[in-house]
Amino acid sequence: xxxxFGNPEVVIVGGGIGGSALATVLARAGLSVLILEKSxxxxxxxxxxxxxxxGLAEVQRLGLYDAMIAAGGHHLxxxxxxxxxxxxxxxxxxxxxxxxxxxxxxxxxxxMRHPDMCDLLNATATGSGAKLLREVGDVRVVPGEPPEVxxxxxxxxxxxxxxxxxxxxxxxxxxxxxxxxELHRDPxxxxxxxxxxxxxxxxPASLQVFGTEDDxxxxxxxxxxxxxRLYICYGVDQKRRxxxxxxxxxxxxAFRLRTVPDSAILAGGTPAGPCNSYGNEDTWTxxxxxxxxxxxxxxxxxxxxxxxxxxxxxxxxxxxxxDLIAENREWKAETFQRYGEERxxxxxxxxxxxxxxxxIYAEFGTRARExxxxxRAQRASGNLVDTAPVAFFGPExxxxxxxxxxxxxxxxxx
Numbered sequence: 001x002x003x004x005f006g007n008p009e010v011v012i013v014g015g016g017i018g019g020s021a022l023a024t025v026l027a028r029a030g031l032s033v034l035i036l037e038k039s040x041x042x043x044x045x046x047x048x049x050x051x052x053x054x055g056l057a058e059v060q061r062l063g064l065y066d067a068m069i070a071a072g073g074h075h076l077x078x079x080x081x082x083x084x085x086x087x088x089x090x091x092x093x094x095x096x097x098x099x100x101x102x103x104x105x106x107x108x109x110x111x112m113r114h115p116d117m118c119d120l121l122n123a124t125a126t127g128s129g130a131k132l133l134r135e136v137g138d139v140r141v142v143p144g145e146p147p148e149v150x151x152x153x154x155x156x157x158x159x160x161x162x163x164x165x166x167x168x169x170x171x172x173x174x175x176x177x178x179x180x181x182e183l184h185r186d187p188x189x190x191x192x193x194x195x196x197x198x199x200x201x202x203x204p205a206s207l208q209v210f211g212t213e214d215d216x217x218x219x220x221x222x223x224x225x226x227x228x229r230l231y232i233c234y235g236v237d238q239k240r241r242x243x244x245x246x247x248x249x250x251x252x253x254a255f256r257l258r259t260v261p262d263s264a265i266l267a268g269g270t271p272a273g274p275c276n277s278y279g280n281e282d283t284w285t286x287x288x289x290x291x292x293x294x295x296x297x298x299x300x301x302x303x304x305x306x307x308x309x310x311x312x313x314x315x316x317x318x319x320x321x322x323d324l325i326a327e328n329r330e331w332k333a334e335t336f337q338r339y340g341e342e343r344x345x346x347x348x349x350x351x352x353x354x355x356x357x358x359x360i361y362a363e364f365g366t367r368a369r370e371x372x373x374x375x376r377a378q379r380a381s382g383n384l385v386d387t388a389p390v391a392f393f394g395p396e397x398x399x400x401x402x403x404x405x406x407x408x409x410x411x412x413x414x
Contacts, residue, residue, distance in 0.1 A: 005160065006131060008034035010325075011149045012166040013139055013175050015132055016042070017114070018297030018314040019168030020121035025062050025322045027128035034160070035125060036136040036151055038169075042115040042122075044273040046194035048310035049114050049229050050208075050221050053098075053106035054394030055312025058319045060107075064124065068112060071120045074223050075108045076208050082260045083211030083361075085372035091211075101392065109208070109392075111223045113196065141165050143179045145332060147292030164331045165293045166321070171283070173299035179290035183301065186351070188279040190217075190362040192305055193242045194231045195251055195276075197269035201226050203262065212372065213259045215364040217306070220266065230255060230266060233280065233306060233362040241277075248275045280304045280358065282351045287340040294336045296321060301347055304354035306362060307391045313350070317343065349395035349403045353387040359411045374414040384410060 010026055012019040015037030023033045051059065059065045079096040082088065098108035112120075126132050133153055142148040147165045151158055167175030176183060200222075209220040217233035232254055234241055242251050248271040257263040281304065288300035296317040303309045320339045328335045360375050378384045385402045395403075 005034060005158065006032055008032045008131070008160065009163045010034070010166060011036065011160055011162045011164075012168055013141065013149070014168035014170060014297075014299070015039075015122060015134070016118050016168065016170065016297070017048075017121055017311065018318055019166065020118065020125045021062060021064060021315065022166060022168065022296065022318045022321060023125035023130040023132075024064065024121060024128050025318065026325065027125060027130040028063070029322070029326060031325070033125070033130040034162075035130060035132045036139055036149070037132060037134050038136055038139075040135050042118040044113070044115055044196060046274065046276040046278075047114040048305070048308065048314075049111055049117070049223070050308040050311065051110045051112075051315070052309060052312045052394070053101050053109060053392050054397075055309070055315050056107045056110055058312065058315035061319055062315065062322070064121070067120060067124055068110065068117070071112070071116065072224075073110045073112045074205070075110050076222065077108060077206030078204075079208050079210065081211050082209060082213075082257075083372070084213045084259055084369060085376055086211075088259070088261060104393075106393065111221050111229065113223060113229075139174060141167070141175050141178045141293060143290040143293045145292050163292075164325070167293060167295040167299045168297050169299050171298045171302055173295065175293065176285070176295055176299050179293050181285050181288065181290060181295065184284050184286070186282045186304075186355075188236055188281045189304075189355075189358045190233050190280050191236055191239060191241075191277050192231060192233045192280050193251060193275060193277040194229060195248060195271055196223075196227065196229050196273035197252070197266065198227050198272040199268070199270040200228055200265050203228065203265045209260060210361075211259065212361045212364070213257050216254055217362045218255065218257065218260070219308075227272065228266065228269075231305075233358075235364055242275055243277070251275045280306060280362070282347075282354065284344070284347045284351065286344065287337075288343060289333050289336045289340050291333050292331075294321060294339070300343065303347065303350045304358060306357045307350070307354045309350050309354075309391065312394070313346070316346070346395050349390065352403045352405070352407065353390045353395070355408055356387050356411055357391075359408065371411070371414045375411065378414065
């Protein structure tokens with residue numbers, strides 16, 4: 001066995017954000033960790049880049065916040081919900097100033113380009129003593145106590161028997177499938193396209209924007225004074241809307257919004273990455289645990305990105321798994337039962353919250369706009385529960401009754 005592999009106690013399959021964050025904190029705790037990553041470099045595929053305040057609290061608890069700031073992590077200062085259901089004056093008056101969050105003990109949302117965050121956390125992991133192998137292929141995990149990991153690297157075939165395997169290999173997780181962990185999936189409600197855009201000097205660097213106009217729901221998340229990640233949600237009946245060789249130009253043109261002041265700045269930006277589309281559907285597992293194996297991040301199920309909770313979910317996963325490893329001498333399936341139970345309820349609440357957003361903001365046409373107007377009026381009068389705080393403060397901010405299925409039925413009936 002090559003010396004580079006050592007004799008790891010933990011093998012993490014997937015060297016993205018979740019896998020590298022976990023490797024960092026475990027290595028700092030004195031454990032021997034090996035990361036297996038299939039890619040040679042981290043590419044921009046349009047992934048999570050917005051960390052909610054409750055997710056940043058997890059980042060702080062993991063001791064990773066200062067490194068993110070030093071590497072260019074960008075805090076936002078204000079959230080405005082424009083759109084065809086509200087006039088500009090009202091939208092600005094109702095703006096959420098993130099300084100309010102700081103008064104409540106939360107830091108404002110933070111944005112950072114996904115590949116940059118992956119590279120940063122790869123560096124913190126290896127700098128903390130973890131080993132990282134790139135361009136690893138044919139990974140096969142056999143659950144058990146201990147589990148087995150088989151893989152190919154630089155022309156050789158290898159097998160390891162660590163104490164624990166962590167599946168951090170994303171939405172299409174091979175570890176999940178090999179361990180027989182079933183993935184549940186909601187029907188696709190709408191499609192979502194995203195693109196990184198440069199050359200937007202003049203757009204307020206601290207301003208994130210959300211809203212619906214005509215047949216799109218739009219989201220703007222600045223990453224600097226000249227760069228932002230833009231998203232558009234649109235109907236499944238327009239699945240070819242952002243397909244084809246000129247999709248970047250058509251995507252930018254969609255940001256010429258009459259309801260968003262200075263949106264021409266965004267439309268006039270320069271593409272700084274691909275324009276990719278994907279379905280919004282939630283996925284989840286009943287338990288992200290098998291003998292000798294635990295899943296984190298998207299491998300364990302992901303939330304509808306309309307509320308941007310992916311990174312926050314992942315950092316909560318990392319923190320809980322780290323704590324359970326530290327608290328228990330034996331790492332059996334039962335060790336991670338608490339994690340599985342907490343995650344199942346967490347994802348249920350986030351699933352309902354995202355569904356509420358999708359019903360209100362990602363359905364289009366005259367009837368949908370009337371619903372948005374009714375929602376605004378009912379919310380102002382206090383006649384319905386608004387789950388919007390969940391997107392900022394986390395799934396525990398509201399009582400359990402706020403997450404009953406009847407909430408969605410009421411929204412559909414507005």
